[in-house]
Amino acid sequence: xxxxxxxxxxxxxxxxxxxxxMADPAKxxxxxxxxxxxxxxxxxxxxxxxxxxxxxxxxARRRGTTLRGTPLQWxxxxxxxxxxxxxxxxFGIGWGLAGLCPGPALVLLGMGAPDAWLFAAAMLxxxxxxxxxxxxxxxx
Amino acid sequence: MAIDWNxxxxxxxxxxxxxxxxxxxxxxxxxxxxxxxxxxxxGLLRPRRGDTAWRLAFVAGLMAAPLxxxxxxxxxxxxxxxxxxxxxxxxxxxxxxxxxxxxxxxxHGVCGLSRFSGRSLAATVVFMAAxxxxxxxxxxxx
Numbered sequence: 001x002x003x004x005x006x007x008x009x010x011x012x013x014x015x016x017x018x019x020x021x022m023a024d025p026a027k028x029x030x031x032x033x034x035x036x037x038x039x040x041x042x043x044x045x046x047x048x049x050x051x052x053x054x055x056x057x058x059x060a061r062r063r064g065t066t067l068r069g070t071p072l073q074w075x076x077x078x079x080x081x082x083x084x085x086x087x088x089x090x091f092g093i094g095w096g097l098a099g100l101c102p103g104p105a106l107v108l109l110g111m112g113a114p115d116a117w118l119f120a121a122a123m124l125x126x127x128x129x130x131x132x133x134x135x136x137x138x139x140x
Numbered sequence: 141m142a143i144d145w146n147x148x149x150x151x152x153x154x155x156x157x158x159x160x161x162x163x164x165x166x167x168x169x170x171x172x173x174x175x176x177x178x179x180x181x182x183g184l185l186r187p188r189r190g191d192t193a194w195r196l197a198f199v200a201g202l203m204a205a206p207l208x209x210x211x212x213x214x215x216x217x218x219x220x221x222x223x224x225x226x227x228x229x230x231x232x233x234x235x236x237x238x239x240x241x242x243x244x245x246x247x248h249g250v251c252g253l254s255r256f257s258g259r260s261l262a263a264t265v266v267f268m269a270a271x272x273x274x275x276x277x278x279x280x281x282x
Contacts (some may be wrong), residue, residue, distance in 0.1 A: 126235020
Protein backbone atom coordinates (compact mmCIF):
# COMPACT_ATOMS: atom_id res chain seq x y z
CA UNK A 1 0.00 0.00 0.00
CA UNK A 2 1.18 3.58 -0.43
CA UNK A 3 3.27 4.34 2.64
CA UNK A 4 1.67 7.75 2.97
CA UNK A 5 -1.65 6.05 3.80
CA UNK A 6 -0.09 4.02 6.59
CA UNK A 7 1.84 7.01 7.91
CA UNK A 8 -1.22 9.24 7.72
CA UNK A 9 -3.39 6.72 9.53
CA UNK A 10 -0.81 6.36 12.30
CA UNK A 11 -0.48 10.13 12.55
CA UNK A 12 -4.22 10.79 12.81
CA UNK A 13 -4.62 7.90 15.24
CA UNK A 14 -1.85 9.34 17.40
CA UNK A 15 -3.39 12.81 17.29
CA UNK A 16 -6.67 11.30 18.42
CA UNK A 17 -4.93 9.61 21.32
CA UNK A 18 -3.28 12.87 22.34
CA UNK A 19 -6.41 15.02 22.00
CA UNK A 20 -8.57 12.52 23.89
CA UNK A 21 -6.04 12.22 26.70
CA MET A 22 -5.50 8.51 26.09
CA ALA A 23 -1.76 9.03 25.74
CA ASP A 24 -1.70 9.84 29.44
CA PRO A 25 -1.60 6.60 31.50
CA ALA A 26 -3.03 8.45 34.50
CA LYS A 27 -6.20 9.24 32.54
CA UNK A 28 -6.56 5.64 31.35
CA UNK A 29 -6.09 4.38 34.90
CA UNK A 30 -8.69 6.90 36.00
CA UNK A 31 -11.20 5.01 33.86
CA UNK A 32 -10.08 1.58 35.04
CA UNK A 33 -10.29 2.71 38.67
CA UNK A 34 -14.02 2.14 39.02
CA UNK A 35 -13.90 2.12 42.83
CA UNK A 36 -12.10 5.43 43.01
CA UNK A 37 -12.75 8.92 41.63
CA UNK A 38 -13.99 7.74 38.25
CA UNK A 39 -13.08 9.26 34.88
CA UNK A 40 -15.48 7.93 32.22
CA UNK A 41 -13.58 9.66 29.41
CA UNK A 42 -12.23 6.42 27.91
CA UNK A 43 -15.78 5.21 27.36
CA UNK A 44 -16.54 8.34 25.34
CA UNK A 45 -13.31 7.95 23.40
CA UNK A 46 -14.35 4.42 22.48
CA UNK A 47 -17.86 5.62 21.68
CA UNK A 48 -16.62 8.41 19.43
CA UNK A 49 -14.18 6.09 17.69
CA UNK A 50 -16.67 3.29 17.11
CA UNK A 51 -19.32 5.75 16.00
CA UNK A 52 -17.12 7.03 13.20
CA UNK A 53 -15.38 3.77 12.28
CA UNK A 54 -18.71 1.97 12.14
CA UNK A 55 -19.69 4.08 9.15
CA UNK A 56 -16.41 3.29 7.39
CA UNK A 57 -16.71 -0.44 7.94
CA UNK A 58 -20.32 -0.47 6.76
CA UNK A 59 -19.27 1.41 3.65
CA ALA A 60 -16.45 -1.05 3.07
CA ARG A 61 -18.82 -3.99 3.54
CA ARG A 62 -21.14 -2.57 0.84
CA ARG A 63 -18.33 -1.70 -1.60
CA GLY A 64 -16.52 -5.01 -1.37
CA THR A 65 -13.15 -3.36 -2.10
CA THR A 66 -11.12 -0.48 -0.76
CA LEU A 67 -11.62 2.98 -2.25
CA ARG A 68 -8.56 2.17 -4.36
CA GLY A 69 -10.07 -1.05 -5.64
CA THR A 70 -7.70 -3.28 -3.67
CA PRO A 71 -8.88 -6.23 -1.51
CA LEU A 72 -10.36 -5.71 1.95
CA GLN A 73 -8.64 -7.95 4.49
CA TRP A 74 -11.49 -8.78 6.82
CA UNK A 75 -10.38 -10.75 9.88
CA UNK A 76 -11.30 -14.40 9.45
CA UNK A 77 -10.99 -15.77 12.97
CA UNK A 78 -14.27 -16.87 14.53
CA UNK A 79 -15.45 -17.89 17.95
CA UNK A 80 -14.33 -17.23 21.46
CA UNK A 81 -11.65 -19.67 22.56
CA UNK A 82 -9.26 -20.05 25.46
CA UNK A 83 -6.50 -18.15 23.64
CA UNK A 84 -8.71 -15.12 23.10
CA UNK A 85 -9.88 -15.05 26.70
CA UNK A 86 -6.50 -15.94 28.18
CA UNK A 87 -4.77 -13.37 26.05
CA UNK A 88 -7.36 -10.78 26.99
CA UNK A 89 -6.85 -11.45 30.67
CA UNK A 90 -3.07 -11.12 30.40
CA PHE A 91 -3.32 -7.98 28.27
CA GLY A 92 -5.87 -6.49 30.66
CA ILE A 93 -3.67 -7.11 33.66
CA GLY A 94 -0.68 -5.56 31.93
CA TRP A 95 -2.84 -2.62 30.89
CA GLY A 96 -4.08 -2.15 34.43
CA LEU A 97 -0.57 -2.26 35.89
CA ALA A 98 0.69 0.81 34.07
CA GLY A 99 -2.21 2.22 32.07
CA LEU A 100 -0.28 1.65 28.85
CA CYS A 101 -1.12 -0.27 25.71
CA PRO A 102 0.60 -0.41 22.31
CA GLY A 103 -0.74 2.76 20.68
CA PRO A 104 -0.16 5.20 23.53
CA ALA A 105 3.22 3.61 24.19
CA LEU A 106 4.37 4.54 20.69
CA VAL A 107 3.02 8.07 21.01
CA LEU A 108 4.87 8.45 24.30
CA LEU A 109 8.04 7.16 22.64
CA GLY A 110 7.61 9.91 20.07
CA MET A 111 7.27 12.41 22.89
CA GLY A 112 10.49 11.23 24.43
CA ALA A 113 8.67 10.46 27.65
CA PRO A 114 11.05 8.94 30.18
CA ASP A 115 10.43 5.23 30.81
CA ALA A 116 8.17 4.86 27.77
CA TRP A 117 11.01 3.00 26.08
CA LEU A 118 11.17 0.58 29.02
CA PHE A 119 7.54 -0.42 28.53
CA ALA A 120 7.90 -0.54 24.73
CA ALA A 121 10.99 -2.73 24.91
CA ALA A 122 9.33 -5.12 27.36
CA MET A 123 6.24 -5.23 25.14
CA LEU A 124 8.30 -6.11 22.07
CA UNK A 125 10.19 -8.69 24.10
CA UNK A 126 6.91 -10.25 25.22
CA UNK A 127 5.65 -10.37 21.64
CA UNK A 128 8.96 -11.71 20.34
CA UNK A 129 9.38 -14.44 22.94
CA UNK A 130 5.99 -15.91 22.23
CA UNK A 131 6.35 -15.45 18.50
CA UNK A 132 9.58 -17.41 18.81
CA UNK A 133 7.92 -20.17 20.80
CA UNK A 134 5.10 -20.43 18.24
CA UNK A 135 7.48 -20.62 15.31
CA UNK A 136 9.60 -23.20 17.07
CA UNK A 137 6.50 -25.29 17.71
CA UNK A 138 5.43 -25.02 14.07
CA UNK A 139 8.79 -26.05 12.66
CA UNK A 140 8.01 -29.81 12.94
CA MET B 141 -18.64 4.64 40.44
CA ALA B 142 -18.47 8.24 41.60
CA ILE B 143 -17.67 10.42 38.60
CA ASP B 144 -14.83 12.85 39.23
CA TRP B 145 -16.04 15.87 37.29
CA ASN B 146 -12.66 17.56 37.73
CA UNK B 147 -10.97 15.11 35.39
CA UNK B 148 -13.81 13.99 33.11
CA UNK B 149 -13.30 15.59 29.68
CA UNK B 150 -16.29 14.58 27.55
CA UNK B 151 -15.65 17.06 24.73
CA UNK B 152 -12.05 16.20 23.96
CA UNK B 153 -12.75 12.52 24.63
CA UNK B 154 -15.40 12.48 21.90
CA UNK B 155 -13.35 14.63 19.53
CA UNK B 156 -10.19 12.57 19.99
CA UNK B 157 -12.23 9.39 19.74
CA UNK B 158 -13.74 10.56 16.46
CA UNK B 159 -10.21 11.13 15.09
CA UNK B 160 -9.22 7.63 16.17
CA UNK B 161 -12.29 6.29 14.40
CA UNK B 162 -11.42 8.33 11.33
CA UNK B 163 -7.91 6.88 11.31
CA UNK B 164 -9.06 3.29 11.79
CA UNK B 165 -12.00 3.56 9.42
CA UNK B 166 -10.03 5.46 6.85
CA UNK B 167 -7.20 2.97 7.02
CA UNK B 168 -9.57 0.09 6.33
CA UNK B 169 -11.32 1.94 3.49
CA UNK B 170 -8.04 2.99 1.88
CA UNK B 171 -5.69 0.13 2.69
CA UNK B 172 -8.06 -2.71 3.53
CA UNK B 173 -6.29 -3.51 6.76
CA UNK B 174 -7.30 -3.46 10.42
CA UNK B 175 -5.60 -0.72 12.45
CA UNK B 176 -4.88 -3.01 15.37
CA UNK B 177 -1.63 -1.66 16.71
CA UNK B 178 -0.49 -4.81 18.47
CA UNK B 179 -1.04 -6.64 15.18
CA UNK B 180 0.72 -3.98 13.13
CA UNK B 181 3.73 -4.25 15.44
CA UNK B 182 3.53 -8.02 15.81
CA GLY B 183 3.79 -8.39 12.05
CA LEU B 184 7.18 -6.71 12.19
CA LEU B 185 8.38 -9.76 14.12
CA ARG B 186 7.33 -12.05 11.27
CA PRO B 187 8.89 -10.10 8.43
CA ARG B 188 7.56 -10.93 4.98
CA ARG B 189 8.51 -9.31 1.70
CA GLY B 190 6.33 -6.34 0.89
CA ASP B 191 4.75 -6.43 4.31
CA THR B 192 7.22 -4.50 6.43
CA ALA B 193 7.39 -0.98 5.04
CA TRP B 194 3.78 -0.04 5.67
CA ARG B 195 4.02 -1.29 9.26
CA LEU B 196 7.06 0.89 9.88
CA ALA B 197 5.26 3.82 8.29
CA PHE B 198 2.24 3.33 10.55
CA VAL B 199 4.43 3.16 13.66
CA ALA B 200 6.34 6.22 12.44
CA GLY B 201 3.05 8.07 12.07
CA LEU B 202 2.08 7.29 15.66
CA MET B 203 5.46 8.43 16.92
CA ALA B 204 5.30 11.59 14.79
CA ALA B 205 1.89 12.57 16.18
CA PRO B 206 3.32 14.48 19.17
CA LEU B 207 5.53 16.48 16.81
CA UNK B 208 2.54 17.42 14.68
CA UNK B 209 0.44 18.20 17.75
CA UNK B 210 3.17 20.43 19.19
CA UNK B 211 3.05 22.62 16.06
CA UNK B 212 -0.44 23.72 17.07
CA UNK B 213 -0.48 23.53 20.86
CA UNK B 214 1.66 22.61 23.86
CA UNK B 215 1.65 18.87 24.42
CA UNK B 216 -0.63 17.58 27.17
CA UNK B 217 0.96 16.54 30.43
CA UNK B 218 1.73 12.87 30.69
CA UNK B 219 2.16 10.98 33.94
CA UNK B 220 3.92 7.62 34.02
CA UNK B 221 3.89 6.73 37.69
CA UNK B 222 4.71 3.05 37.47
CA UNK B 223 8.10 1.91 38.72
CA UNK B 224 10.62 0.40 36.34
CA UNK B 225 9.80 -3.11 37.52
CA UNK B 226 6.09 -2.54 37.06
CA UNK B 227 6.64 -1.08 33.58
CA UNK B 228 8.64 -4.13 32.53
CA UNK B 229 6.04 -6.52 33.93
CA UNK B 230 3.25 -4.52 32.30
CA UNK B 231 5.05 -4.46 28.97
CA UNK B 232 5.69 -8.20 29.01
CA UNK B 233 2.06 -8.94 29.86
CA UNK B 234 0.77 -6.59 27.16
CA UNK B 235 3.16 -8.11 24.63
CA UNK B 236 2.22 -11.68 25.48
CA UNK B 237 -1.46 -11.00 26.01
CA UNK B 238 -2.04 -9.11 22.75
CA UNK B 239 -0.25 -11.88 20.88
CA UNK B 240 -2.46 -14.64 22.29
CA UNK B 241 -5.58 -12.56 22.42
CA UNK B 242 -5.03 -11.45 18.85
CA UNK B 243 -5.54 -7.77 19.54
CA UNK B 244 -5.77 -4.83 21.90
CA UNK B 245 -7.89 -1.72 22.44
CA UNK B 246 -7.49 -0.56 18.84
CA UNK B 247 -7.89 -3.92 17.12
CA HIS B 248 -10.67 -5.37 19.23
CA GLY B 249 -12.07 -2.30 20.90
CA VAL B 250 -12.23 0.14 18.00
CA CYS B 251 -12.11 -1.97 14.84
CA GLY B 252 -13.75 -5.10 16.19
CA LEU B 253 -16.69 -3.35 17.81
CA SER B 254 -17.15 -1.13 14.75
CA ARG B 255 -17.72 -4.17 12.56
CA PHE B 256 -19.95 -5.85 15.14
CA SER B 257 -17.57 -8.70 15.84
CA GLY B 258 -18.83 -10.89 18.69
CA ARG B 259 -15.31 -12.17 19.15
CA SER B 260 -13.98 -8.67 19.62
CA LEU B 261 -16.81 -7.80 21.97
CA ALA B 262 -15.86 -10.78 24.14
CA ALA B 263 -12.19 -9.83 24.02
CA THR B 264 -12.95 -6.21 24.92
CA VAL B 265 -15.16 -7.18 27.86
CA VAL B 266 -12.45 -9.53 29.11
CA PHE B 267 -9.55 -7.12 28.96
CA MET B 268 -11.60 -4.25 30.35
CA ALA B 269 -12.65 -6.41 33.30
CA ALA B 270 -9.08 -7.61 33.83
CA UNK B 271 -7.80 -4.06 33.71
CA UNK B 272 -10.39 -2.84 36.18
CA UNK B 273 -9.75 -5.74 38.52
CA UNK B 274 -6.01 -5.11 38.40
CA UNK B 275 -6.39 -1.44 39.24
CA UNK B 276 -8.81 -2.33 42.02
CA UNK B 277 -6.28 -4.69 43.56
CA UNK B 278 -3.41 -2.22 43.20
CA UNK B 279 -5.28 0.79 44.51
CA UNK B 280 -7.91 -0.48 46.91
CA UNK B 281 -6.72 -3.73 48.46
CA UNK B 282 -4.06 -3.96 51.15
